[in-house]
Amino acid sequence: MALVEIEHLKKYFGVAAGTNHAVDDITMKIEKGKTMGIVGESGCGKSTLGRTIIRVHDATDGVIRLDGKDITNVQGKELRAVHEKMQMIFQDPYASLNPRMTMEATVREPLEQARRFSKQEINEKTQEIMDRVGIEERLRLAYPHELDGGRRQRIGIARAIVLNPQFIMCDEPVSALDVSIQAQVLNLLMQLQEEMQLTYMFVTHDLSVVRHISDDISVMYLGQLVETAPAKELFRRTLHPYTKALLSAIPSVDIDHPMQRVQLKGEITSAINPKPGCRFAARCPYATSTCQEPQKLEEIEKNHFVACCRVREIND
Template sequence: MANSLIEAKNLKQYFNTPRGKLHAVDDVSFSIEKGTTMGIVGESGCGKSTLGRTMIHLLESTGGQIMFKGEDITKVNNKQLIKLREDMQIIFQDPFSSLNPRMTTMEIVTEPLLLSKRFSKKEAEERANEIMNTVGLSPRLWNAYPHELDGGRRQRIGVARAIALNPSFVVCDEPVSALDVSIQAQILNLMQDLQEKNELTYMFITHDMSVVRHISQNICVMYLGQLVECSPSKELFQQPLHPYTKALLSAVPSTDIQHKKERILLKGELVSPVNPKPGCRFAARCNYACDRCHEPQKLEEISPGHFVSCCRVNEIN
């Protein structure tokens, strides 16, 4: 796409297991426009985090293509990867285990600046001071160690480290799921302010539909390694089309006591992601499953920008 910063084309990530190949990410395609946020949602184990890590080469893909700023970065050498690291960053889910316990706040934020070899030690410290002020870390905390800080402050360090080199693209791997609700709001607002200021592009991975609705312009719903629905955020919440998306949204708490939602309870067992059979992987838990669901499914555009992978989508909506 013309305005896309990063794009995945038929991306695959398989892992070898004693029982066969585990299809963690299977034939996934999407693009993210510059300066926007793409939400990736789904239940635990669906491959969200693996997809994010594959996009930025923390894991090397099994197949498919990754396009970044119009260039194919699917296979890169060490020299190219070092350069990419400056432009593609990640905010990890756990703000404690992702930080070096032997380094102070200042040292953690300064480290990527020094590794880039673009800054002297003095320049790196000045840049780190500026970044930490931006993310709301008080000067009295600059010499503190991670174990001396609460979860919100630790995650601010993670955000500061991720934006230190002015990246274009940031994978946010459930960055607020380990935080209290009030702290979640602070971190989300901080991330949106930084996005507006620096024109950042986010891939926001979460299982929390309320959070993804707040921060994302577009959303992809993932199930057992595959995308089942992709849509603008507002449209997805107003008119979900895939049975799995409907079930996810039915579980979102609502404050509207006048119009109670009917909870969709999923029955049946999860299909194994190891050597999966062709066809819809949700079929075993779907109330609308038929013989055609056992045939290979693909994302089809139902309305402008709204893609669904379901052979019965027009019948059940």
């Protein structure tokens, strides 16, 4: 059953040159207790999509549903309730923390703002969550500048889960961390998901990371989805030319079967006042005049959707 559903979601920003189509007509479902990975180049709209879903940004058009309820335009107390159910883990753990608050105060704050817990309940819940994310007792009165990146991100995770949300938008939560620390944080996220039945949207440009944590993966290009499939299926049978180029960039340690790098040429189409048709066409080696028509996600194989009018002939 889907926890989060979006239909024809759009988020546009007015800029001096026109209108930036940051998120343009995206439809998807995220199943309860699962992780949807969102990948693509920097600037493709991944983070904007996640922030629009959790109502940090107001949608320009479309529908957002949480557990079957339309939350697209809720305001006031209803929006406050939505934000308790939908939380976010930020990319930069240092910038996302208040430098004047201790780690313990940071985790307590959402409980205090909820205004429905006693002081004893707040103390107990704070200690329980900090234990759960692995913050040592001796560090709980420390300030952000006194901790390393991994511990700061653990506090960011603790703050996100302390109100027991249903959905968490993870905005590149390990990209600012060392590789060894990345693995610890990813394992913590997966453990918490199993224990608390959390649903994640995991935004990243690191395909190795998204392969490790995701159940399903959606690939974005300039505000639109170009391919979506179960994670194993996407890596087993990649169909869209852009996804193939992305996967070819993953470093390989297999000297007997090195990855054949796909070199993309051509200019990146602007997301400001884009023309109809495939936005990847200017860089696609298979583009023809038919690619000037609007592209729609089509189910090519079971649960494997691709937005490319030539996908069948390319992959035959």
